[in-house]
Amino acid sequence: MKKFTRTETIRQTVGLRFKHDIVIKKFRTEDGLEHEFTTWGNEGGRAGAVLALTPDKQVVTVRQFRAGPERWMYDIPGGGFEKGEDPEAGARRELAEETGYRPGSMTFLGTSSRDGYCNMTWYFYLATDCVPLEQGAVLDAEELEQGAETQLISIAQLIANAKTDKMSDPHAVLMAYDTLKELMK
């Protein structure tokens, strides 16, 4: 396998209100050839999402209109972490803010790079015994504008959604698949 050494980086931000970071990376391989790739997402950027179950095994999802597919999707709660934020604390915060639920216990499932050209890392957690907090969800401007709404669905429905393109980020379902199947019994 050829070794790629980074030689140059150009960063640009595109978009008006919901911005995208585009990072042009230039590499050199041992054979002296130059390669240019255009990647997306902040380098070192981290985000996370929580597969959250209530005590009666309902899944806490957020129904949102998504600008890529231009459809309503049933995503699991999550979002970007703050700088230096502990991933589990970030995931817990996103769950509380987006849905108003607090987990009983949290288990780390794994990370995903999502796309070969994406610079960010997503952290996934399984949360059980999730109960609603008194103050409810505290949505940010983007979530409010997108009409985000908390919905409880069955585990069977979650798995079906993950396999049929009704979720924009189904990695947590793959990571927790065997546990979810056990819980359905």
Next chain:
Amino acid sequence: MKPWKRLPQTTVDKISYRTVVTKTFEMPDGQTGQFGTIWPEGQVFVAVIALTPERQVIVARMFRVGPEQVMDELPGGYVDAGETVEAAGQRELLEETGYRAGTVRYLGKNHKDAYMNATWHFVLATDCVYQPDTSHQAEAEEHIETQLISIDQLIANAREDRMTDAVGVLIAYDELRALAN
């Protein structure tokens, strides 16, 4: 639940190889929202879970410039205009790895991210045999190493961030588990 109303204002920015499409919608609260999305609208990709008669999985080992790691990816690429997803999967498999598919079956699709316009389709190819022809590109060989791994290893890779097309493994999960036994 109705989709939002798409307004005609659309901006397309091209930065090096990347296309960013800024879409404008009328949102439920009556306000106008502009969202930056990536890939040209209508872009279609295919990725192939390809098995040999011995149920080994054919993967394309390559350096991924986002995570900057060597990953074992599913063979795949662009679906050409007028080409079926299944035919594109067969073609990409042959070009990238030199393997020819016995049978090809459609699995499902995904968008990878909420802000992506491209659709990734997944197909399952069985009875794949190494039979390269001239379309097996020398250029691909320079950057891509074909590897055979077990189904269990594929599932582990998908769960442990050693491939980026992990959703295909999720869609085919029950079938792959059955084939591994």
